[in-house]
Amino acid sequence: MTATVPRRPQKVSFRDRLLRLAETVTTPLLPADYLDLVAPLHSGVALRGRIVAVRPETRDAATLVVQPGRGWRGHLPGQYVRLGVDVDGVRQWRAYSVTSAPGATDRRITITVKAIPDGKVSNHLVRRVRPGTIVQLDQAQGDFTMPAATPERVLFLTAGSGITPVMAMLRAGLPARADVVLVHSAPGRDDVIFGAELRRLAASGALRLVERHTDSAGLLGVHELDDLVPDHTERETWACGPVGLLDAAEEHWAARGVAERLHTERFRPTVISPGEGGTVTFTGAGVSVEADGATPILDAGENAGVLMPSGCRMGICFGCVVPLRQGAVRDLRNGDLTTAVPGDGVLIQTCVSAAAGTCDIEI
Template sequence: MTSMATRPPTGPPRRGALRDRLLRIAGAVTTPLLPEDYLDLVDPLRSGAALRGRILAVQPQTRDAATLTVRPGRGWLGHLPGQYVRLGVDVDGVRQWRAYSVTSAPQDRGATIQVTVKAIPDGVVSNHLVRRIRPGTIVQLDQAQGDFVLPPVVPQTILFLTAGSGITPVMGMLRSGAYRDRDVVLVHCAPTADDVIFGAELRDLAGRGAIRLVERHTDADGQLTVDDLADLVPDHLDRETWACGPVGLLDAVEGHWAAHQRTDRLHTERFRPTIVATGEGGEVTFTEAGVSVTSDGATPILDAAEAAGVLMPSGCRMGICYGCVLPLREGAVRDLRDGALTTAVPGDGVLIQTCVSAAAGACHIDH
């Protein structure tokens, strides 16, 4: 009896195998870039890509504030009312990250979100977002963060105490229905009536009896003090309170609640800007390695690290292959090719090419 060898099937290749083969071929053709880099150009919000969002609309709120409507990519996991999202935007060739409260109510995945930005004097990112950004722009996103949120069981009596852009996380709570069947008082401070962000919407809620709104127009009435609260909201210490605004106001509020042993009823959110000092050279800290090295403004961070004994990822050493990319957690670096400055505040994790970037002040590299 003659045995016959089993022949492999000759049908069409499996879809997954064919896809993998095509990606390998595409990778060979597009080197040093990856096929994903080109897919990002065609469909930047696709599933599996780094989380991004597309600006759909920019709606002015006041003379120095605007609401951005953003469609997040498919990886967006949603948010809780009061949380914030870190947004990365390229301004004059430098990627900057800032955190902004989500002012829209949570919706089903795939829906849009809104963030409301107040331009501050000399604020590079805030002024860009309020005055220059246009619909269609792609921005970087992180998942929503923050614990300045309402508990699962909303208290019966609530005080919201806000000033300026401090209204933004509270607006997300109000739009989510925090006032329904509740006794809600909102005390809000702004220079004038026209400077009240969401002024028309808040006054409409008050007019319908959904909340009690107390506006303090500081240009005419002066700054709000904790002593004023006894008259404005006599039972303020008995209410569960969420306060958000300038550091001075929150310091006074925290001290007042502590003096009356009511800190368990107070929740605060601080908008504290971080100033990144830039210059020529500086101390570079590699957080995981626990090594710090002083580097001048002309030496690539990759070279400075290796000279200090830090094992670094690398490749072409020319800024082409992206084999040396690491997250900049905090500080500033300068691109040695064109002088472009990249800055990051704590927790940003902005990706930089260490072979063509030099320290432009103290900086921390996640490695």
């Protein structure tokens, strides 16, 4: 004879009961969806950051102090981060070097931006953005970094905002581990980003600083390094700045037979012109279609025979999220524009996004 033992009722915690009640109230969304609105930096959402301070550096440059969300995995000195910010209703993405040393106790990072003529995003960040602004973040990336075994002698060749990735290396203690020479070019003394800090390091003997003020002394020619830094081809060198400087440096180091000792970081231009509709290319499928500004990209792809991921088709479930490789799309719910250039890693919901110009979808 088998005895049946009554099953004890499972205890449900007060917290679980509250969550279940919340889910019934917020259906079809989950409480976490609403948490995004009140706690945008919590770990369950796409990585974001809050600008907590804006510090002027020069007349056209400023440092943003950013508190990243809990998903931030840190950075190596010299790496950059892609930052997404809404400017006049358009989500714009740009890459900026992280200028702080890793491992701050408050987990905050700094990003230093130089405003360029007609630069929509850079001018917004330097002159208009305010503390409290929420920005989108990507994880840090880039290989413009020091190797595990620090070279004994290091040369930095920089101009303008090219000093920004180098600053993180200096702040991380590189001068204590290597013989460092920094050759930096800027229009004038007051235009040198981090000028006061660099001069203090030089005065303390931590590094040798060579400043070139182009308004009075003209552009720096790479051939001048023979006199300025006689052993420059024997040093492991990191160069960052305008294209002309980097092209000349690469030719110079190659001509001396030491091209492998030169490491460069190039900033890329970004030109996106949003419009109404455009050519949508599904890169993986090798299919391009013309789509108007009112047709969801999901529908445009399916109508062209592309196998598209989808779910609710209402912008709720996020089952249709794919990368926007480049171009511009418009959110059909509110008209917001999102732009991207190759490498930005921007994700979009195809069921509620329409083409706002030529765009490439990674699928």
